Amino acid sequence: MSSENQTITKPTLYSNFVAITKARLSISVVVSTIAGFLLGVEQWEANHWFVLLLLVIGGYCMVGASNVFNQIIEKDIDSLMERTKNRPLPSGQMTNQSALILGIALTLVGLIILFTINPKTAMFAAISIFMYVFLYTPMKSKTPLSVFVGAFPGAIPFMLGWVAATGDFGIEAGTLFIIQFFWQFPHFWAIGWFLYDDYKKAGFCMLPTGERDKKTAFQTIFYTIWTVLASIIPAFGFTGRLYLTKISAGIVLLLGIWMLFYALKLYKEMDKAAARKLMIVSVSYISLLQLIYVLDKFIR
Incomplete structure (x- = not known):
């Protein structure tokens, strides 16, 4: 029993880093960026491996920095919720100063690395971290519109990969952005629903009506439908180089029906x-969608 307590009360530098940067979330975001990069590459060349490595490292730094700053701002709030009270800052495993230094270091390193890929990649990453930290985070305790604002930085990673591969933001990158933008709503409202009591302790307003009611559930259905429609647009030839075959579009549509069923x-x-x-199901949907998009490009 005592050895277990020692393990809990003496976290390693690595475990603190994993927790403060929300490694699992950050990795999933980076995977989304990789998918966008693979979709953007016209013809794979040897140097693309190095660019992809830079994108992975720079992307993790930026997402990790956003999570660090988020936890600094919400330290006192995190201590009120069961889900977050054992994070490094509210539990005292890391000081605010250490976290701030880490967040600034990750931001600078991330921006420099992404700038070496191309300036637009660094610019969109900077916009993402700004909106997440300075707009979305403080709005969470004030208005349900925080989810709308948070959907912007949340939708950037998928299209960021395309921008990293091409150096351009056009209809293709915009389509990838729209898909992940609409997806944010059913995903986060589902989280806000089942964590409602915990969020209420912290004073967070995550649901569109503020309550777990029929109106919130209806809006979840509405945005699920928009997500599915946006996801099959590339099959109709309106999105430049971003194209989806009819077979793949059919598979994506079936995935969408699966998600709509649960909505x-x-x-x-x-x-x-x-x-x-x-x-x-929403997490499975966006992950499988990205996989299908990439496979469709390289197999067709």
């Missing part, structure tokens, strides 16, 4: 279990 189930059942299932 409708939330509307019917109105409980935490249904919201949690929708959240899990």
